[in-house]
Amino acid sequence: MSADPLPPLPFGARLQAAMAEYGPLCAGIDPHRGLVESWGLTYDLAGLERFTMTCVEAFGGAVAAVKPQSAFFEVFGAKGVALLERALTDLRDAGTLTVLDVKRGDIGTTADAYGEAFLGTDAPAAADAITLSPYLGYGSLRPAIDLAHQTGRGVFVLALTSNPEGAQVQHARLADGRSVAGAIADDAAADNAGARSRGELGSVGLVVGATVGSAVADLGVDLPAMGGPILAPGLGAQGATAADVRSVFAGALGQVLASSSRDVLRAGPDVSSLRARAREVATQVADITAA
Ligand SMILES: O=c1ccn([C@@H]2O[C@H](COP(=O)(O)O)[C@@H](O)[C@H]2O)c(=O)[nH]1
Numbered sequence: 001m002s003a004d005p006l007p008p009l010p011f012g013a014r015l016q017a018a019m020a021e022y023g024p025l026c027a028g029i030d031p032h033r034g035l036v037e038s039w040g041l042t043y044d045l046a047g048l049e050r051f052t053m054t055c056v057e058a059f060g061g062a063v064a065a066v067k068p069q070s071a072f073f074e075v076f077g078a079k080g081v082a083l084l085e086r087a088l089t090d091l092r093d094a095g096t097l098t099v100l101d102v103k104r105g106d107i108g109t110t111a112d113a114y115g116e117a118f119l120g121t122d123a124p125a126a127a128d129a130i131t132l133s134p135y136l137g138y139g140s141l142r143p144a145i146d147l148a149h150q151t152g153r154g155v156f157v158l159a160l161t162s163n164p165e166g167a168q169v170q171h172a173r174l175a176d177g178r179s180v181a182g183a184i185a186d187d188a189a190a191d192n193a194g195a196r197s198r199g200e201l202g203s204v205g206l207v208v209g210a211t212v213g214s215a216v217a218d219l220g221v222d223l224p225a226m227g228g229p230i231l232a233p234g235l236g237a238q239g240a241t242a243a244d245v246r247s248v249f250a251g252a253l254g255q256v257l258a259s260s261s262r263d264v265l266r267a268g269p270d271v272s273s274l275r276a277r278a279r280e281v282a283t284q285v286a287d288i289t290a291a
Contacts, residue, residue, distance in 0.1 A: 015065065035051070039268050129203075160207075
């Protein structure tokens, strides 16, 4: 009689271990035209492939997580998406966690299909975690969140994005006085309750930009109680500094997974230089977030 397979370790626990080993950096793969050309490559499928595989070689086994930005692959159609799927597979084979930045969100049946596409057992573009948009209501994400829990994967729900325009929606107040961002954090806290009771990081994280200044405190977004990881874009190219990370995430620094794309990618195309820059930023962020 064959034994049942072991259930997968939850994403939150796997991320916690990876951050402890490599430092809390998520290196982005953002092959936008300017960057691809600055590496001396042509902005076509061949250039996209060279750029992406250079990143995979440099970041695999070197950082806690890698975040490909789906848009830069989708723009090349089916062949670009196939390349994205290959990069996700190669990073998994290298033992490196992937966060696919796709910002999906829709009514329940469609959220279910999005979940199967990226988080299901047989997902064609399987990632360890994906970004989700809660602006059709946090509850509409339920099928994808439940599937992530079942398959040991994770999600990062947009709460306070790094762009200034996000405030129009995310700073708004609900009838009960809570901010939209605060309510999303409360919903994530409920989904992370089990992990918290085991002393683990939850698998439902939030996206909170390192650029948001005092908004976390002003809007009553309770990040420590949320209990999941915080994907924090905005460091470097968008202007956030180490001091910003310390002040924005005070009280929740151990949950922060800082994300940086352009600031690291500018060190390419040499694989060793790219890896060295990623390691340098990972060490800087580890120093910032150390208690
Ligand atoms: O609030 C958000 C959510 C996602 N992003 C994405 O992160 C990277 C940032 O790139 P940098 O070059 O480090 O500025 C990019 O893929 C965005 O789409 C974000 O910036 N803000």
